Amino acid sequence: MMTIVYSIQSEWLKRKGSLASWLVIIGAFFSPTLFTFIQIFRPEKLPERYASADFWEGFYRNAWQPMNMLLLPMGIILAISLLTQLEYKNNAWKQVHTSPQSLATIFFAKFAVVIAMEIELFLLFNVAVYLSALIPSLVLGSVSYPTQTFPWMFVVNQSAVYFVESLPIVAIQFLLALRFRNFLVPVGAGIILLMVSILLISWEYIYVYPYGYASLTMLNRFPDINLPTWAAGWFAVIMVAAFALYVTKNDKG
């Protein structure tokens, strides 16, 4: 049990100062920062909006729109590729595979760091969204702090659903980034798969496609279908495939 803990610690050390770790921070603050500036420079309707009874729900829904449609999948594609490719880029797979760790330990320790970084992204994003609502009320005299009590449960539930719905993308990108030495393969494939989900958004069976669940939930396209369950199913299948492909790879150097 401790072996996996030590392996995760080691993998966590590797992300320090890497492009992937910066991408998580930039990705979390990118759209909330833009929101903040837009609100400050176009404050006409803010007093009315800030005074509404469901301000926070509306604000968080709006904030998640660009995130779910593009920024989150793109961030996942880039961050996982960068993180996993650290080994290829530094010729370090042979170092990893000649250390006394089982292949399962290596695989799941790496994946644990990927998940930890995604959780970090979600936490930072929610904080950034909160700040993007708070800052205009501090900067602009005409806007008061929202009167509605902060809806913790709504924010947590919303994030949890989007998190689960992003897992198939995480798993596919993890599989691709582990499998291919060339950085462009997981990134290129990820972008193409994401574009397909945007192009097919109006397709009646789009809920079987693993790259668009968060967008579908946000748009409320399939209220009768349990999209998080579909996402979890895809995630499980792809993770099994990713592990099998990783373990059976002939050259581990």
Next chain:
Amino acid sequence: MIISMVPAFSVHCNKLPDISSRTHMNALETTGLTHHFGKDCVLDNIGLQVPAGSIYGFLGPNGAGKTTTLKLTLGLLRKQQGSISILGKSLESNRLEILRKVGSLIESPSVYTHLTARENLRILQNIYRCPISRIDEVLALVGLSNTGSKLAGQFSLGMKQRLSIAMALLHSPELLILDEPTNGLDPNGIIEMRELLKKLSREDGITVVVSSHLLAEIEKLVTDVGIIHLGKMMFQGTFDELRERQHRSTVVVLGTTDPDATHRYLIECNLDAQRENGSVLLPAISREQLTELTRQLVARNIGVYEISTRKNDLESIFLEVVNP
């Protein structure tokens, strides 16, 4: 700037194993190791035998199969045929236990360029659970103590190579497998590396396998040699045996007034004589035999104006082994 590894020797090491207990076994042994890449047979029945406590030079030209063999012994390539035993145990069934006692450097350095030398070592220290003080010890050992916050990406190739060796030594391995470890090192660095490996072998009893395509680079280092060419083991034995082979290949050069007659006479004497550029070459013979031979040639009215010996250097022996 040349950073000396040698003065730092006194800093390390925390164990002095009983070498005598290991001398009767092979630290690394392969039997019938055969490997194909597609239809190409890159290793054919390789039987590597690395005595415990030795410094084993694994020699061969580029593309001979050295790296493939070493990758197989570390489990980096899936074994197709044959068996691998390390420190007396089968690699297949004791992989993790074996890897805990083996340090390696295969081909190019494996360092995370966005981290410092210390952070690179910290990653492995976490996995091997060796004392954190070992990080300072191995950094001092390879002369990288003063790199501070400098990222490994800013290191020269030689420094990266030293860091990789520090990483291989971090957990005080019993067997060290180094594939072309002097790549990127300047002549001074090569000498320091040689001294370091000798010291590790002598004082800590570490078995060292070091591959190279240049005999000259390792002839002052190794105790045992394996020569591989086109996937086949061409020679394996002690370095002294290789030297004996060198002695056997020494030839006597005779310059005479009638080389044809000299050659005929030597053949009649059952000597393996050969003509070369107006001279006659024959295998090394004793001083007494040479005196008698000269006397006989003069008695046959053949003037002798040159008697010299030509010793093949080890490089020539190496080439002779790989190009029989």
